[in-house]
Amino acid sequence: MYSFLTTGNWADYELVDSGNFEKLERFGDYYLARPEPQAIWDKHLPEQEWQRLAQATFARDKGNAEKGQWKLKKGMPEQWYINYQYNDLKLRFRLGLSSFKHVGLFPEQDSNWQYIYDTTKKLKTPQPKVLNMFAYTGAASLAAKAAGADITHLDSVKQVNYWARDNMEASNLDNVRWIVEDAMKYARREVKRGNTYNGIILDPPSYGRGPNGEKWQLENELNEMIKLCREMLDGTDYFLLINLYSIGFSAMILDNLMRDTFGAQVQNEELGELYLHDSGNRRLPLGTFFRFSSVGR
Template sequence: MIQLLTPQHWKTYRLIDSGNFEKLEKFGDFILSRPEPQAVWDKSMMEGEWQKMASAFFKKEKNNPEKGQWELKKGMPERWFMNYKQSQFELSFKLALSSFKHVGIFPEQATNWDYIYQKLKAIAQPQAKVLNLFAYTGGASLAAKRAGAEVVHVDSVKQVVSWARENMEASGMDNIRWIVDDALKFVKREVKRGNVYQGIILDPPAYGRGPDGEKWVLEENINELLKLCNQLLDKQQHFFILNLYSLGFSALIVDNLVHNCFGKIANPEYGELFLADQFNKRLPLGVFYRFSTH
């Protein structure tokens, strides 16, 4: 059955309002207004209220809607830190205002961080191995490390890997293995080496480039990558998470993909990740599929 998942424990993050292709969010001590292509409904608050509450506004470039600039009010820093804290563990993240509207964190993923921590604690192995592919700034890597895992973090962008390292250090941890590489190439080498992981996390973009110009197209490459991941996954005890942000992929497509590549699986969960604003409008932010032996 298709599920809807949203974070439950993040007190320092809040989606305040959404609509007119924008969202108003609180990250720690600061409120940001930035584009959101899926917020096709009306805003619940007046435009003047948004202008008054927000400390930073993202303005898109005319010739390139994927990029833009931030307009900052007095006292708004370009970088700051915020925590994610729940009853079992705590993480710390550096946030920054990028020219691509992102700030270094995807809050809807917190529900997966909880899942990673819980599943690793249930694995009967002294130090489980976890592979995080397309790992970005490392929220999932930090959750796995906090649970005691040996973590391999793979991303094709060197600056993003450096950002993830800063998050690890801010969270008071060390010894994550950092890999700047094309995810598909790395996984192929791991299969040849005969390596096995108890946890695998994938968060691939719709399109991307590896460090040497390797081309990633989700529709063309995801099937092969999932089949390779099946060869890397420990058959006795494991968890697996797949997140997809492409608008062309529904939860049913992902369900078909995973069953095709992994065969019979235990404890499957799949559906949509979302964030709810304070007016109970639910903003969809990608589809997920996850399963585990525990």
């Protein structure tokens, strides 16, 4: 089933407007303007309204497409918290203004957090083992943990894992296993050990580095990673979710990879795109996903 999924009614987040390669968002009480390469249309709101609302605006450094600086209005903090709720799942996230324009959370992942929470609860295994690789600040890890999982959270950046731990504590959760490691190295080692998981979550970047300089390039590494996941995924009680944010990387690529690699294990599958909608009723695409499980929703 091909789906277009967006966030639900989330009190602490909204995409206010998008266009001219930017997006204007509200996180809790604060409005942020930052670059968005896929917003190629015109802005819905006038520029004066953007300037009035935005309390923090990200400007790229000259000659560096990746990094930049935030320009803050008076009263705009560099860190703050927002809340998230889905049914009886209640999480709290610390946000912060990074030099890479990120704030520590990807709101379009809302529907994936819900899927992880619901599916983990339906697994038959008591305290199912779930592995989250490229786990960033841990929203998906916490959704699995709140559903009763024995969760392993892996990211190659130590400071990001500290950030995820802050989110865990703010959400009144505990006992997450934190690992700072190159994802490919860890997956290869787990396969050699014969370790398996009931759930695997993947959100790999287009390009990245491991803690010891290991190189990750999505188009070169993804095929092997998916094959390693096949070896790690439990054969009877399971789910797998992968999300990609890489312009031009079609969901059909994921469809081919998953069906070729997992075969009949692909059940109750969903694939498609994640997006956010703004006040002008435009849909901003923010990644592709594929997910399947042994249990129906």
